[in-house]
Amino acid sequence: MSSIAHSAIAVTRPNRLTEALEMLAARARSDAPVRLLAGCTDVLVEANHGGLRYRDFLDLSGLRSELGGLCWAEDGSLHIGALCTYSELLNDADAQLKLPMLCDASRLVGATQIQARGTFAGNVENASPAADAAPALMALDAAVMLRSERGSRTVPLDQYYQGYRATARRSDELITSIIVPAQPGPVSEQFFRKVGTRAYQAITKVGLSARIRRDGGAISEARVVATSMAATICRVTAVEDALIGVQDLCDDTRRRIKEAQTSALTPIDDVRSQADYRNEVFHRLVMQAVAQTQS
Ligand SMILES: Cc1cc2nc3c(=O)[nH]c(=O)nc-3n(C[C@H](O)[C@H](O)[C@H](O)COP(=O)(O)OP(=O)(O)OC[C@H]3O[C@@H](n4cnc5c(N)ncnc54)[C@H](O)[C@@H]3O)c2cc1C
Structure with a gap:
């Protein structure tokens, strides 16, 4: 185990998982939590914005x-x-x-x-x-x-x-x-879309990760996960339920799915986007995912 101390921060780099777990346990007992570091790409951004909640770090890079x-x-x-x-x-x-x-x-x-x-x-x-x-x-x-x-x-x-x-x-x-887990269905069940300000290097304004399985033409199983639509990423089980049994996207079906979405998700207006835009785009992404599995 090696340590680097600086007036502002202290970093410990264990070489074995057991050492890391010992340190975490000791810190938890003394109510002095330590921050874990992996690639550091999120933690460094926090540091640059002056928002670091901890000064003690446990660098996991020695545990490769x-x-x-x-x-x-x-x-x-x-x-x-x-x-x-x-x-x-x-x-x-x-x-x-x-x-x-x-x-x-x-x-x-x-x-x-x-x-x-x-x-x-x-x-x-x-x-x-x-x-x-x-x-x-x-x-x-x-x-x-x-x-x-x-x-x-x-x-x-x-x-x-x-x-x-x-x-x-x-x-x-x-x-x-x-x-x-192993994915038993065909890869055409899987759908990922991220909508941001640019095609690359953008923070997601609205995102959909979905898995839609069909059985004899009708949807038999669905996973619908929303990004930037709530306080956490989340499964939208109301939409998943509304999709079961769907064969084609007639107007009634679209309306029912949209209603399920708005009952479950309450996105906010923020610096990146607006709630109305997020609701509309998310609905369109769900429709795209359903259409993809029809073909
Ligand atoms: C320029 C830039 C662009 C980015 N673009 C995107 C993007 O497009 N999409 C996106 O999703 N993210 C993006 N990120 C954020 C970031 O790169 C990802 O979230 C990345 O996966 C974080 O992994 P990391 O190993 O760097 O985590 P770290 O910064 O090391 O840690 C992140 C958090 O996880 C904790 N942690 C790390 N490992 C463990 C562990 N084993 N057990 C428990 N806790 C742990 C840390 O304590 C910390 O709280 C971007 C960041 C930058 C700087």
């Missing part, structure tokens, strides 16, 4: 052998290590074939430099309502693996967010991996 990379399990699930970057996923041929939605999301996170440093775990834990990777993971029914000295637990990603920037992680826990 235990938390790095990604691997496919025999059951077809993908295990994304806590230090796995977007670039690593984009370089994986199986991910391109089986999880195009997650690759599309990864390609749209910042530019190449950010994709080479930023991690999926950092994106999930940062809990931004405008995040890009976390909603794609949620639509794929991913789960977050948490570990502490007390043991391990798994939290489905759709239960991970507890409010604006609040997650289910306890202060003595860290994310060790994110698990994406």
Whole structure:
């Protein structure tokens, strides 16, 4: 374990996961939480804006052998290590074939430099309502693996967010991996769209990550995850329910789906966009996702 102390901050860099967990446990006991660092692409932005909540950091970069990379399990699930970057996923041929939605999301996170440093775990834990990777993971029914000295637990990603920037992680826990279950259906079920001010390098104004399965022409299962439409990214179960049984998009069906959306989501006006625009664009994205699975 190495440490760097500076008048303003202190950074500890453990070489083993057990050391990191010991430190997290000790800090949790003394009510002096420490901030975890992975790629640092979110934390540094906070620092530049003078908003750092902590002065003590635990740098995870020495744990690459235990938390790095990604691997496919025999059951077809993908295990994304806590230090796995977007670039690593984009370089994986199986991910391109089986999880195009997650690759599309990864390609749209910042530019190449950010994709080479930023991690999926950092994106999930940062809990931004405008995040890009976390909603794609949620639509794929991913789960977050948490570990502490007390043991391990798994939290489905759709239960991970507890409010604006609040997650289910306890202060003595860290994310060790994110698990994406095998996707039995065809990849045409997967849909990811991000709408921003520009095509690339933009913060999401409205986003949809969806998975829509059909059985004999009618929709039999749906995951609809909204970005920048609420205080957290979230599944829109009212829209998922409204989609079940839908074959074609007649006017009545469109109206019913829109009503379900407006009953469930209350986006806000902010510096990036307006509630009315967000509602309209999100509805159009849902219609696009449904149309994609018709073809
Ligand atoms: C120029 C720029 C462009 C960007 N563009 C986008 C974009 O288009 N879309 C997008 O979604 N994001 C974007 N981001 C945000 C950021 O790059 C991503 O959210 C990235 O995935 C964060 O990962 P990281 O490893 O850098 O996290 P870090 O900054 O290291 O950490 C982020 C948070 O997660 C916590 N954390 C990290 N690892 C763990 C762990 N293992 N267990 C528990 N907590 C952990 C940290 O304590 C911190 O709270 C951008 C950032 C920059 C600077």
